[in-house]
Amino acid sequence: xxxxxxxxxxxxxxxxxxxxxxxxxxxxxxxxxxxxxxxxxxxxxxxxxxxxxxxxxxxxxxxxxxxxxxxxxxxxxxxxxxxx
Numbered sequence: 186x187x188x189x190x191x192x193x194x195x196x197x198x199x200x201x202x203x204x205x206x207x208x209x210x211x212x213x214x215x216x217x218x219x220x221x222x223x224x225x226x227x228x229x230x231x232x233x234x235x236x237x238x239x240x241x242x243x244x245x246x247x248x249x250x251x252x253x254x255x256x257x258x259x260x261x262x263x264x265x266x267x268x269x
Contacts, residue, residue, distance in 0.1 A: 192242060192249065195248075196241060196242065196245060200230075203234065204221060204226070208221055208223075208226055210229070211225055211229070
């Protein structure tokens with residue numbers, strides 16, 4: 186079975202925040218409740234994701250790499266004979 190890209194799970198949190206923000210913005214603009222499936226909301230969400238998607242993914246990958254390096258760093262130093 187194919188393994189899912191771990192970045193996707195972190196992206197989902199950010200994408201949900203974008204959706205929530207766009208629903209709120211459009212509701213404020215109209216002065217009433219707006220559905221998450223509203224065409225204007227969906228279009229704005231698509232625009233934001235297309236504009237920021239690459240940057241979001243790069244930031245999340247860097248964050249994950251830092252977390253991995255922090256966990257691996259002491260072991261790498263110990264194996265190479267360097268002091269931790």
